[in-house]
Amino acid sequence: GEDVEQSLFLSVREGDSSVINCTYTDSSSTYLYWYKQEPGAGLQLLTYIFSNMDMKQDQRLTVLLNKKDKHLSLRIADTQTGDSAIYFCAESLYSSASKIIFGSGTRLSIRP
């Protein structure tokens, strides 16, 4: 079946790295995504990785994909207060925009 799981909360100190983890069940996933939701707003795409890649880096963001274990992670370096948000992991099946499954979201809070 299709399922995407992530922990609900993460608290990190400002300036430290944040690592948000996600597991998915469908091995036919083609793209995996990280979306960010700020309070009172819709989701915005942060980054994505194609399933034949192991890693993708984009400024402070690093995405790691372990396809064998069906594990995806998002690392945010030098976490800032503006990074406080809910982060959603999502997978796209069959290269189809009509079949994107979201996790429950991880709320990242930053402490001084």
Next chain:
Amino acid sequence: DAGITQSPRHKVTETGTPVTLRCHQTENHRYMYWYRQDPGHGLRLIHYSYGVKDTDKGEVSDGYSVSRSKTEDFLLTLESATSSQTSVYFCAISGAEGVTGELFFGEGSRLTVL
């Protein structure tokens, strides 16, 4: 920002009444979606559309219907609202089928059913 407008942004209604939420886009994108967001459940797909008059069910479609008579508008209707449909509803659009499948989201419509 993608041109997506949801209306109303907030609505309080009573059990048994009909409710229609509207999503309007100015991007001429082919695909439009309705999701609901509930604590601990993330986003769950209700219905989606892949063209005018072409719609299909998502994972939580019971109690909901949709219509798309124009490219720019996608309506979500609750024929007889129930308290379990209290939620935040998000419309999303996508124009890149077969590529990255990136979704662009509206700002959400908060519905409370008393």
